[in-house]
Amino acid sequence: MEDHAAEISARLALARQIAEEAGHTTRAFFRTNDLQVERKADQSPVTAADRQAEQLLRDRIAAQFPQDGVVGEEFGETAGTSPFRWILDPIDGTKSFIHGVPLYTTLVGIETDGRGVAGVLYAPATDELLFASRGQGAWYRDGQQELRQVHVSGTKRLAESLFVTTSVKSFATDRETDALDRWLELQQAARLTRTWGDAYGYLLVATGQAEVMVDPALSIWDAAAIQPILEEAGGTFTDWQGRATIHHGEGVGTNGHVLDEVLEILAGGRASDS
Numbered sequence: 001m002e003d004h005a006a007e008i009s010a011r012l013a014l015a016r017q018i019a020e021e022a023g024h025t026t027r028a029f030f031r032t033n034d035l036q037v038e039r040k041a042d043q044s045p046v047t048a049a050d051r052q053a054e055q056l057l058r059d060r061i062a063a064q065f066p067q068d069g070v071v072g073e074e075f076g077e078t079a080g081t082s083p084f085r086w087i088l089d090p091i092d093g094t095k096s097f098i099h100g101v102p103l104y105t106t107l108v109g110i111e112t113d114g115r116g117v118a119g120v121l122y123a124p125a126t127d128e129l130l131f132a133s134r135g136q137g138a139w140y141r142d143g144q145q146e147l148r149q150v151h152v153s154g155t156k157r158l159a160e161s162l163f164v165t166t167s168v169k170s171f172a173t174d175r176e177t178d179a180l181d182r183w184l185e186l187q188q189a190a191r192l193t194r195t196w197g198d199a200y201g202y203l204l205v206a207t208g209q210a211e212v213m214v215d216p217a218l219s220i221w222d223a224a225a226i227q228p229i230l231e232e233a234g235g236t237f238t239d240w241q242g243r244a245t246i247h248h249g250e251g252v253g254t255n256g257h258v259l260d261e262v263l264e265i266l267a268g269g270r271a272s273d274s
Contacts, residue, residue: 023124053090109224119225161211166197
């Protein structure tokens with residue numbers, strides 16, 4: 001990883017720039033009356049904003065790092081010859097975007113050796129920027145304020161925590177197990193539960209506003225940018241078994257302190273009140 005430090009830094013600089021640029025592209029469509037919504041083969045929604053933003057991201061990457069691979073939600077994968085792969089989600093939270101909810105984001109992740117090494121999260125409607133790379137900390141800008149380094153909260157117990165998720169329904173529909181029971185147990189164990197979900201929920205964990213974010217199902221473009229951000233903020237990003245990965249199709253983001261309690265519940269046990 002140290003051998004790639006300069007290369008990662010150069011890519012992160014571009015990622016920050018183009019995440020905001022793509023986000024501004026989506027904002028031009030946000031809350032407009034003529035937004036056309038189509039359905040993909042899996043029945044998930046897509047808009048012209050998704051496609052235009054991803055094409056912009058791909059064009060900017062190809063111009064500066066043509067040797068890198070790229071995978072994105074809308075246009076699939078383009079193989080590269082370098083060790084780096086860019087993982088793109090032009091609108092994370094398309095359903096929220098379509099309904100005019102301002103908590104959607106643009107995600108740009110950079111992977112090498114199967115691990116997320118840098119990530120950028122930009123929330124166009126709120127103008128919040130959050131980014132990180134390995135060993136360099138997690139950094140946040142709220143609107144026009146100066147960049148500041150951020151850390152997860154120091155809350156020690158789930159009973160004192162804010163638990164957020166994307167969709168309660170997905171616990172029942174996106175998993176074959178009794179995952180809805182796991183959501184109910186997490187809600188009962190946490191101090192407060194809200195559905196400020198998609199990537200914005202992980203932003204809340206990384207900046208110390210929430211302690212737990214759980215997704216029953218994630219694609220790699222949902223996860224790649226999040227792992228380095230949360231880990232550099234002092235937290236954890238794992239699958240439901242506690243493995244630090246962006247490849248397992250599910251996500252658990254925590255401040256680290258409450259991870260064991262959360263994993264116990266997700267495994268079918270009950271968290272201790274001690």
